[in-house]
Amino acid sequence: MAGPHALSTAFEPASIAVIGASDAPGSVGRMIFRNLMEGGYRGSLYAVNPKYESIQDHPCHRSIEDIGRPVDLAIIATPARVLHSVTAQCGRSRVRNAVIVSATGHTLERRIIETARETGLRLLGPGSIGIARPGSGLNAALTRITVKPGEIALVSQSGAMCSVVLDWALTNGVGFSSVISLGGTVDIDFGETLEYLTHDLQTRYILLYVDHVRNARHFMSALRSAARVKPIILLKAGRHGHADGSTPAAATAALADVVFEAAMRRAGVVRVQNVDQLFFATKALSCGFRPREDSLAIVSNGSGPADLAADRAKDLGTGLVNLGSPTIAALERLGGRERRTHNPLDLGGDASAQLYRDAILALAEDGAVSNLLVILSPHALVDPVEVAQEIIDLAAQVRLKLCCCWMGGGQVAEARTLLEKAGIPVFSSPEAAIELFHNISRFHRSQTLLLQTAGGGSATAWRRSGGARVLVESLLNQRRHILSAMESKALLRSFGIPVTHTTVARDATEALFVAEQVGFPVAMKVDAPEVSSKSESGGVRLNLNTTESVWSAYHDIVDTVRIRHPEAHINGVSIEPYLYRPRARELSIQVHRDAIFGPVISLGPHDASAPRTFALPPLNAVLARDLIDSALPPATQGPRSQPGTLNRSAIEQVLVAVSDLVCELPAVRELEIGPLIVDAEGAIAADARVLIDQGLPAGSDRYAHMAIHPYPLHLVQDWKIGDGRAVRTRPVRPEDAQLLLGFFESLSAETRFMRFMEEIEELSPALVARFTQIDYDREMALIATTLDERGNEQMIGSARYALAEDGGSVEFALVVSDAWQRYGLGRRLMGAIIEVARNKGCRAIFGDVLGKNAKMLRLMQGLGFTVQPHPEDSALRRVVKPLLGK
Template identity: 40%
Template sequence: MGTHYLERFFQPRSIAVIGASETPGSVGAQVLDNLVDGSFRGTILPVNPHHRRVRELPCVSRVQALAETPDLAVICVPPRAIHQVVEDCGRKGVRAALILAAGLGEPGTGVKRVEQSVMMTARRHGIRIIGPDWVGLMRPHLGLNATFSRSHALPGQLALVSQSGALTSAVLDWADSRRIGFSAVCSLGDTTDVDYGDVLDYLALDPDTRSILLYVETITDARRFMSGLRAAARLKPVIVMKVGRQQASHRATSSHTGALVGADDAFDAALGRAGAVRVPTVGQLFAAAELLAAGRRLRGDRIAVITNGGGPGIIATDLIAERELQLSELSAATLDTLNEHLPARWPGDNPVDILGDADAERFRNSVSTCLADQGVDGALVILTPQARTEPEATAQALCELDTRRKPVLACWMGGTRIRSAREQFTSAGFPNFATPENAAEALSALSRYRRSQSLLMQVPDASSARSEPDMATAQGIIDAALAAGQTRLTPWQSKSILEAFEIPVSTTVVARSAAEARAAAERLGLPVAVKINSPAITHKRAVDGVRLNVLSGDAVEQAYADILAAVRRARPDVEPDGVSVEPMHTPRHGHEVMLGVVRDPVFGPVISFGSGGSMVEVIRDRAVSLPPLNDFLARDLMVRTRVGRHLRLSEDSRLRREFEHALLRLSDLVCSLPRVTDVDINPVIADPDSGVIAVDARVHIRDSVGDGYSHMAIMPYPRHLTRTETLPDGTRVLLRPIRPEDAAMEEAFIEGLSARSRYYRFMDHMGQVTLPMLVRFTQIDYHREMALVAVDESGQETRQVGVARYVVNPDGRSCEFAIAVADDWQGKGLGRRLMERLMETARDHGLERIEGQVLSANRGMLRLMERLGFSRQRVPGDYSVMQVERALEGHERPAQDYP
């Protein structure tokens, strides 16, 4: 696997400090001091035309005069000189640069012009840039402190990535007082080039990093951010703190969905899809990171609270409930054991109040008894200093307990009397907190991490594969509406698009006279609903434009006249296009539900589900998720709402299946139609007997929003790569990208390979296929990898007969491939066809080279590689393996994927 393109930043062997100085207070002086005083293990190369020596190090006048090409350039010059310095670095062959120059944003410096000029030069020379306007980069175990901060970091296993230099300095000072160490500290600044996604991609595979802390202000490239975040969160805990909780977008007044879903909801949804955990404060950022990095995990949400004070126990109970955790129901056996050890006057339930005179032994017995209960997943132990309390002895007793399977968090409340006990906890690495609020938030973070990771491990059912929508009809409606100058579709147009994606809707007939309205009502069957029909009016009730349960033809005609008169009074600027007439849907047990989509400016479409009707903005019962959805994600979205729990959508039922279908189809709609920006389906009537039907809908559109999937933060399933191939013997086989629903088929394929074929594919005598393996093989990030499966559909059951996959290497320019073909399909030319399509896909993705390793004994594969133009050579030190590779001619690198 190739070297990661950020390796020069995080593992430099030599650093040029351009602008190095001894002038007190200058950026160049502080950076050089930090590198020298930090005992950087590589070579430091000062560059400054005004000095011969700096800090006893030889100094050259310009980059070209350096005796060697440095791995990393740290640029500490005034803004006016940056462009020339970057040009000099490029000519010298430097490929990584940190810009620490101060004053880029000062009036008169032309910050945007400077940045654009610098980035154009950097791209021309293939230089990656971090900065400007940032603090710098630290790798404590290397002695690397390439910052102008006076703060230092201890070596450790936490990586901190921050957009704020001030926050970075404050966090380092805070961490130093608590002896918290770091594997890396990176302050990204303006993220002009290298951003969160790039750094997360590197840290995901960094062996020195066990968990990652992010401080986020803004996201500039959602696709890269999500791709890097998902890759990192699969391998190690990622804890995120985001500030600037924004209000709902400017569309808040144009749809119910827009009023409910804001930018911060989109960010939360993004973290949920990636498997990361969000926390509200710096203290919780470290608390959650330490808990997760130490291997503390919750297997469920049932918490036992053990306390020597009733008040703190009640506080903890409220906090646990507020954070969607639950108090454990202690078993009869546990209560019997507690009764034996506790005074008779203890309350006898959870929270376990062991009373104010509890000594260390009473604490120890009570905690160990609760941990032994199978209904307890974790414990919060609260101590308040009272007359007979033993803070230090009790802390020691807790530290001696086995808490590996069930996390125990300590909350020693107070000040002077418990200070030494808290130091005991810290020295022992035992999680401890000053307040019940902080402890409860840490437990909540563990719970959210468990839930997000469990979602990543879900394997969707193959039955969730869906038929193709009627794209021609949907595209035709949008084309016609845009040609007419519409940005909002009428209810009839909106419902027609929903119908094209098989979302059930009520029949709508547009009537442009009272007589047409009456005829439509009699044809549909009375009673009916009559509503104003105008793309300019979103909230029809606000203009008195709705009449429900109209019972007769005469009443329909009167409703027509009354609605048009009311609308003309309320909106004289609007010329209504008649009314829409719909059959009334008033099922006996019906509930109003809302499905919607709002376009977030950063993360693209956000899907929401929740309580519907005219009071949705008051009830505010909704959950959100980023598309594309699968069946598990759709169910999770439903059960996170009160209406979903009320309708028991977690249970297999007609309602659950129909809502699941509607959400999956809504996901297909927003993935496939980039010109659709917002969708408001409200109300959707849900009845256990008659099922689900959308009664009203409104779709918002706009032109020129990009092509393909550019509007998506998460790359959807690339359907366009599906094709049917005919092999040389006339056999037809379907080649398509793998999807999560293929898990069972993938498992059967691997299990069906002979021992030899398995060994050739995995270079190991692999045993049983595990669930994590299946998830890894089938739930792929199409932005950074691809797997093409060959499917035989000729028999009674669909069968996978081959697979070829590539993963983009850390250098961002090449990929590593693997291929396997079922034993009974070998020799038919399927392997060659799979490899040709895989190389074509990699080339279209902008990759330059494809490489892989093949066992020397696998002569058939080596012959195929030779026919496909691969070169080969033995892997040094392992003569049983051949390295094969070739260039992907005609590759076109997408500008957004640089490098």
């Protein structure tokens, strides 16, 4: 049965014990205990220290065990040498959660976590500075800084960064709903904390400072769930490894950071690059600044500052909008003299407050302008305060999102203060203002990728994956880990990727016969699995048109590769048709396994030195398109008739097929398609290389290697009802939006009311997205479909569950089309959704049912649910079924 979140006793404790509380000046225990008392904590507060009878006029206990009653939260502020024994005492005393302030070594960490797990004690830290919930009077943090209440949650692995942000926030009047210092994250980590904050009514925005990620799946799942409803701004350190950038560690760090960036884009998170950007974004969020697009206009009283802003916008890819003809005409009439009227707009050094006002009103009439940056330099003929007051008055009148940059020092200080008090973001440099626009507006771009929740899998890919698994398993049984070109292409072909036909010749004579059979011209490539780059090894010859050239090329290839790679085992030389496509481009698709986020797909030119763009699988067409747009220059995306134009649809299909392959084959460690030859007609893989290993341990979740749960093809089931009609049950996909709308329209008013418990005439776009674009790791929606008389798929039922606030149970919903009731469809759907929840390890499944819905209550009782009174509404019943141990 659902209840409060599992961490509610940690972040909303009814009782707190400070172990190591002290009266000693400058001690950790003294500062934390004082903060709790002075902060107005309203729960039971206990001091624990065998050296004192009382602390700060508060009775003191010799040990946590002397308290004699359970405690929700213990703050452990003791020396590291006694941490293990104190943790054991907390476990024996039924303490639910503990914050470890002290830093520890790895050996001590392991002992502490093992002891805590034996008793169910949850740990925050080590190295945490504690927790603050200022709206509730809770300040259990090691800080001298006053934390004001607000709507922003700060979650950080670094205690130092917590202090930095809190100090800045106090100066700038920014408040927090929560401050949670995770420390070493040996137990409680980002995943569970984000789950809690997602449901926290006091939190509207979330700031994260990340050092490292321990559990990518949990992290990504919770991050994506939270980002759906609350903007998240993230700062991560360690982007470039060592300072000199020359060591292997630096290169590894750089690649890992690129992967992290791809993950954050997919999670719908705004990632900032430095502390200043974090502060600016925090301030903007607290002021309610939410630009929804990148279309930006700039107005200034000088060309220099305006051009600096435009340059920075171009650097970041933030679009400066093209002004419409009516807007340009209106601007040309301003002030009675000629002026520059394109974007950015220069009003001149003598621009008055009235001129600023008229220009902003003219820009507000242009529907293409969404955001406006107003820049002011302290010219002698300009009054910064008057202009600021005009901006404040206009902010409530126009639809534009306004941001200001008042450049200078003392002459603009008063004006800046006025703007800040009015809640308008104001900066001292144009670059900082543009970065804010870019970072905050990027949130909305990220939301588009967030909603693409792994819906690209197909039943065809699922069927094909069976043969591919047999191929991989047979190679692993032979203790093989590197596939030949022929084997690699066979693997690609099994997932529908077009490949060139390849035959391996074992000697020069065989090469002649193969070439004649293939037909000239041919391409010849060394078949040596250990050689990663055939071209660089001298193992490639192209466009061979005669038997003589094939004979010479065979010997030349073998001799050259043996000299350059004497350790390589050469199986022979592969021969394939030479592809002559003068308008084609050679691309490369690669897959590597990141240590944190698992498989990562990258796309770029077939050139080792060229930059690449990365994305986390699973991909669908939308995500594949985004990867293509990021990786390829705009010149490649013109009309099909232009030379060099690429068939983007063909690249999308290959990327989605590669994604399906790595999702369904966890044994694939590395994969490279290169070159992938693409022109206006299509795409074909001319060469491929695949490395495999043993994959997942026996008994693992089939997608345990993925950071983002892909479309669960294995849950697709076909069956027939009693009268012989065929029904398919399958997980919902994002593409099912129209199917869902048709299903909703087919429901009677009574069935709609029973499902939603209120009268709903239509589904909003937000609800449609919510029902079809799901995170399969945290929730599941199975739909039942059949074919109508025209052979079109129609939806006839749905069962779904979502993770409850307690983090261990799930809440279900069930609805069946009126015409398909009484055929056992509801029982079938519920049985399937219950089994999915049980396999996920959920403790229980529950739902709320109208008391007058007798049919649903009978069905639930027949499935083993118990019917209980609803804790909040007498018109409802709560039905509950335990899952563990059943």
